[in-house]
Amino acid sequence: MNTRHAAILWVIAALGISMLPQLIGMPVLVVAIALLPIVWRLLAQFRNWKPMSIWLRVLATAFAVTALFLTYGQLLGRRIAVSMLLLMLSLKLLETFRIRDARIVASLSLFLCATQFLFHQGIPMIVYFIACLLSTLTALMYLQRQEAFANLRNIPETGRSLFSELGFGLRLMLLALPVGLALFLLFPRWVSPLWGVPEDALDARSGLSDSMTPGSIQSLYMDDSPAFRAAFEGPVPSRGELYWRGPVFWDFDGRRWRGNYLGRTIDATTKPDPGKAPFRYSVQMEPTEQSWLFALDYPALEPRGASLSMDYQLITRQPITQLRNYVMASDPDFVDTPQLGLTMRGAALELPVGFNPRTAKMVAGWRRETNSDAAIIRRALAHFNQEQFHYTLNPPLLNRNTIDEFLFDTRRGFCEHYASAFTVMMRMAGIPARIVTGYQGGWYSEMGSYVLVRQSDAHAWSEVWIRGTGWRRVDPTAAVAPERVERGAMSLAIPRRHILDFEWLRDVRNTLDLLQRGWNSWVIAFDSDRQSRLFTVFGWGIFDSAKLVIAMGVTLLVAGAAIFMIMPLLLRFRSSRKQDPLVRLWQKFITKLANAGLDPQPSMGPAEIAAMASAQLSYAADVIYRITELYTFCRYSPRNSGQVELKELIQDFNPSRTDEYARREP
Amino acid sequence: MSGFGPALKDLVVNRVMQRARIKRGPMTYPFELQYRHIYILPTKFGWGFGLLLLLMALGGLNFNNNMALMLVFLLGTIAQLTTFIAYRNLSELSIDSIHAEPIFCGEVAHFRTFISNGDERQRFAVQAGFDKPLDCSDFKLNVCEPLNLAFPTVKRGWAEMPSFRLETRFPLGLFKAWSWVFPQIQCLVYPAPAINAPPLPSTGQGQSGMAKKGSGDQIYGLRQYQAGDSMQRIAWRASARHDDLYSLEMEAPREQACELDWDSLRDENLETRLSILTAWVIAADHKQLLYSLKLPSAQVTCGSGDDHRSKCLELLALFEQ
Numbered sequence: 001m002n003t004r005h006a007a008i009l010w011v012i013a014a015l016g017i018s019m020l021p022q023l024i025g026m027p028v029l030v031v032a033i034a035l036l037p038i039v040w041r042l043l044a045q046f047r048n049w050k051p052m053s054i055w056l057r058v059l060a061t062a063f064a065v066t067a068l069f070l071t072y073g074q075l076l077g078r079r080i081a082v083s084m085l086l087l088m089l090s091l092k093l094l095e096t097f098r099i100r101d102a103r104i105v106a107s108l109s110l111f112l113c114a115t116q117f118l119f120h121q122g123i124p125m126i127v128y129f130i131a132c133l134l135s136t137l138t139a140l141m142y143l144q145r146q147e148a149f150a151n152l153r154n155i156p157e158t159g160r161s162l163f164s165e166l167g168f169g170l171r172l173m174l175l176a177l178p179v180g181l182a183l184f185l186l187f188p189r190w191v192s193p194l195w196g197v198p199e200d201a202l203d204a205r206s207g208l209s210d211s212m213t214p215g216s217i218q219s220l221y222m223d224d225s226p227a228f229r230a231a232f233e234g235p236v237p238s239r240g241e242l243y244w245r246g247p248v249f250w251d252f253d254g255r256r257w258r259g260n261y262l263g264r265t266i267d268a269t270t271k272p273d274p275g276k277a278p279f280r281y282s283v284q285m286e287p288t289e290q291s292w293l294f295a296l297d298y299p300a301l302e303p304r305g306a307s308l309s310m311d312y313q314l315i316t317r318q319p320i321t322q323l324r325n326y327v328m329a330s331d332p333d334f335v336d337t338p339q340l341g342l343t344m345r346g347a348a349l350e351l352p353v354g355f356n357p358r359t360a361k362m363v364a365g366w367r368r369e370t371n372s373d374a375a376i377i378r379r380a381l382a383h384f385n386q387e388q389f390h391y392t393l394n395p396p397l398l399n400r401n402t403i404d405e406f407l408f409d410t411r412r413g414f415c416e417h418y419a420s421a422f423t424v425m426m427r428m429a430g431i432p433a434r435i436v437t438g439y440q441g442g443w444y445s446e447m448g449s450y451v452l453v454r455q456s457d458a459h460a461w462s463e464v465w466i467r468g469t470g471w472r473r474v475d476p477t478a479a480v481a482p483e484r485v486e487r488g489a490m491s492l493a494i495p496r497r498h499i500l501d502f503e504w505l506r507d508v509r510n511t512l513d514l515l516q517r518g519w520n521s522w523v524i525a526f527d528s529d530r531q532s533r534l535f536t537v538f539g540w541g542i543f544d545s546a547k548l549v550i551a552m553g554v555t556l557l558v559a560g561a562a563i564f565m566i567m568p569l570l571l572r573f574r575s576s577r578k579q580d581p582l583v584r585l586w587q588k589f590i591t592k593l594a595n596a597g598l599d600p601q602p603s604m605g606p607a608e609i610a611a612m613a614s615a616q617l618s619y620a621a622d623v624i625y626r627i628t629e630l631y632t633f634c635r636y637s638p639r640n641s642g643q644v645e646l647k648e649l650i651q652d653f654n655p656s657r658t659d660e661y662a663r664r665e666p
Numbered sequence: 667m668s669g670f671g672p673a674l675k676d677l678v679v680n681r682v683m684q685r686a687r688i689k690r691g692p693m694t695y696p697f698e699l700q701y702r703h704i705y706i707l708p709t710k711f712g713w714g715f716g717l718l719l720l721l722m723a724l725g726g727l728n729f730n731n732n733m734a735l736m737l738v739f740l741l742g743t744i745a746q747l748t749t750f751i752a753y754r755n756l757s758e759l760s761i762d763s764i765h766a767e768p769i770f771c772g773e774v775a776h777f778r779t780f781i782s783n784g785d786e787r788q789r790f791a792v793q794a795g796f797d798k799p800l801d802c803s804d805f806k807l808n809v810c811e812p813l814n815l816a817f818p819t820v821k822r823g824w825a826e827m828p829s830f831r832l833e834t835r836f837p838l839g840l841f842k843a844w845s846w847v848f849p850q851i852q853c854l855v856y857p858a859p860a861i862n863a864p865p866l867p868s869t870g871q872g873q874s875g876m877a878k879k880g881s882g883d884q885i886y887g888l889r890q891y892q893a894g895d896s897m898q899r900i901a902w903r904a905s906a907r908h909d910d911l912y913s914l915e916m917e918a919p920r921e922q923a924c925e926l927d928w929d930s931l932r933d934e935n936l937e938t939r940l941s942i943l944t945a946w947v948i949a950a951d952h953k954q955l956l957y958s959l960k961l962p963s964a965q966v967t968c969g970s971g972d973d974h975r976s977k978c979l980e981l982l983a984l985f986e987q
Contacts, residue, residue, distance in 0.1 A: 103711050103839070107718050110741065114722050117733035125733060133740065137838065144839035148791035148802045156804055168837070176743035183739040184732070193728045322730070523732050580808075 004155070007146045008045055010139035011102045012038055015089060018109040018132045021116045021125075022086050027071045030083060033064050034090045041093040052094045061091055082115045099147045106139045121524045123516060130173070137169035179559045186552035189528040207288040208246050208437050208458060212257040214398055214406075217437065218414040221393060223455035224509065227439060228285040228294055229517055230328075231450035237279060237296065239441050240485050241332065243461065243473065244294040244453060246438035248311040254352045255402055257420065257435050262343065263311040271308055272300035277329035284520055285324045291316040294438060294453075296330035297473065303327070310344075311434070312336060323525045336471040340432060348432030348465060351424065356403040359421075363428040373466055376429045380422060381479040387411065389418075391481035415477040415484070419460040422476040432465035436473070441488045448514045457488065582634055582643065589627060589650045596655035606632050617655050627653065683829060686846060693850040696782070698760040699832065703845045706749050712840035715745065745840050752843035755792065755834045758785045762810055764827065766853035768979070770944070774816045775853040777827050782810035790836045796828055817853075822940070823987045824852040856944060856979045857937065863945035866955075867924055888912045923956035923968055926978075940982050947982070951975045961985060 016038065023031050037060070043049065052060075064087045065075075072080050089108055096102050113132040117125065142165075149155040207227065209216065228244075250260035277300040285293065293299075293306050293314035302308050303326035306316040340348070366379050388411055395413045398405045403424045406417050413421075419435050426433035440459035442451040461475040478485045521530075531548065590600050593613055600609055610628035614621035630646045690703075708716065719738050726734035762780040769775050783789050783805035793799035794813040801813040819825050833844035888901055891911035904912045926946045931939045943959065950957040951970070958968040959978045963985070966978050 100711075104714075107715055110737070111718060111722060114726065114731075114734040114737050117731050117737075118729060121731070121733050129733060129737065133737070137744070140838040140840075144835055144837060145791055147839060148793055148799070148835060151800060152802060172744050172747060172837075173740065175747055176740050179743040179746075180736065180740040183743070184736050187735070187739065189730060190727050193730070195728060523736075526732050527730050 007142035014135040220458040244439040272331035272334040277331040418476040768854035771858040859945035860941035
């Protein structure tokens, strides 16, 4: 690579690579603004343009900030701060004509890279990590070279290829890895953050939200990202039992379901006894930006920072912005609210006035036929089961009377349509009912023995309150499509969701989730807790911070000493291969002479050696002279002619076997 | 206040250097850089980079962001490794010799410092300089390359080469490893030639002056035959009278010769006089005249050529020193 351009090109490459993940999520206008300075700088390099004037630069900066403000509507928040950093770094290229500026850009692109890990920390980010590190190291290396040769007209070629330049960076990285890992494991982590984690720590992720409209869960069906993983200590419940409880909705306005203020804010008065709970499991939950933890019915434990509400939702005080681990126990036989208070009963029966007249008429007809709540529930489920209802991913749009239209006209819907219609029908019949959203099922990993629940497993079902038994789960979807519950949402005869939606690919992805899980628990969720438990494996007990510091010191010393001993070997290894073959041959010859009892001094040239050797080994004088002549010739001849002969001669030259030479003499 | 910082630095640096010099003893060449000669400190960029890493570490610790922390730890370790690489880039380099051509006062003395790399590793971007780095070179395996250290001169006589630094910021520019060298090398500085020197004194003695032997058309004398003498030059008659062969020695008479005399410049002060004499020597040499130089303390007899010129200029450079 041309050394004149190499440094700045590598700086631009380092910046470009570190920008990538951020660019992908940004509006087109901002992306364009970020890329323009790069294009300008590249043109400036190859067409020898002068640096842009200060006024133009100020103007460009003002324009960029304004555009950023206009596209995002504000200038606060972490995403926007990082976008701002990115824009500023890109604009910095407009004035990057000196080594100092280039170094600032290269170093800050590492900072940009670090900020990206606030948003994504998945396994693919390892590639990004390495690419950023390598390109920046190479950029810094070229900048150093340019700085060193600044006084000279041109920078000499190193004689090394681009590949080996990268190899140098890679070697640096590999050499640093042991100590880096030791630091990673041993550097004391903070138990709690010094300054707050803002609420918009992550991009809004898909997941269950705090309200439900027709179509909201259906959109999750497209999303294969993991929601959480649960590793059971004892028996794993059957698939039909895996109802992961999330947000509970009471209030209905004809279209949208919302949670009930009291239901959410009042704590549960009676809680399941954790000792009697048959299912115990630990959950590793992906961040959601929401405040629900998911657990099987009915959760018996309250993890740190979360509390169990009256309608048995596990609600955290802070939104879950980081990977979260918690231990949970569940008791499916718990009796939920045997006595329903008047207020809550009212909330569980309330319906908007003037909606869905046809449904109301039908349910009133059922009510006239029977007085039993159980019979009404059976009647409603039978209605779904016997009439021509379809479970589909693409239900038609619904207008004002959503339930009427769904039940009598379209008859096509997703789980939320069924749950919503069923709950409304129950309320019309005077049975208290509510909607529970969450996840149903999951994929059991044999290898990791845990249940993986993806966003596509999102589900909605109903709960009805019956005197004596309390709230009971009823899943109307099971009446229409029982395989949804038994074999998971993917088993339904629904057309492929996207071009790569094959069953075998889903299996591969599910199996690969094992890696993701390990990555999550060892890298992303590694914290002071986990760190202090690190050495329990060796039976050293839990490490407090003082012990940790000592351990860190010892490890660093050992690792440092190891590196200082290994480094010279590694550095030497490469250069030793470069020895001149002719010198090697000559050395061999000298060694052979020395073995024959001669004493060739390092100060002697070939002619002197020849004179001395032929005098002492007179029987081999011819060969010795031929060898030295040939060596001198090869040394000074422009071509490599004669080297083969020299090699043969030296190989055959064996002064200790005197008889052979004696025989040759005339 | 403004002068205090540099003065203090000067004092400390001079003290340290003096101690180092005494400790190291007289300089002998080749001089190989050993571990105890090499110092290493972060550069400005290195400090800045460290600060950046610190900030990144704080952020990573606060948000317990492990990938960011891993990046910081790796970068920190790499930075630490580069100190070692920088040290290895410098150690066991050998300063074989330093050579400086004489120059005229006011010109820049070029100390050509020959550095060889006898070790089995390549060296990259090794710089040398007095205050700032002046020259830089890579050193491949088993090579000797000169680094040119330019130093302006202000006084005639022997100019002592100041102590200089061999340094490297290889590979990332985060750390500077350097070694002080106390060369004990001098460069001869001739007096600056006067700009408006009086014309050359033409006190030449014409044909009777000194002539250049060896070529020309006039016979100068006889000498014993030497291998290589032309056959036509052999003095056959003279040779016949003796046992040996004799050749004719020829000479070419010079038009002019001049005497450059100190005493002919009466009214000038010492340096100006030397300047004028220097200018005359250069002019006479340029015109390929025969010239002699006469100073109160010494004199050079009539002659010409590079050696003669150097001899005259050296005399002028070292006059009364």
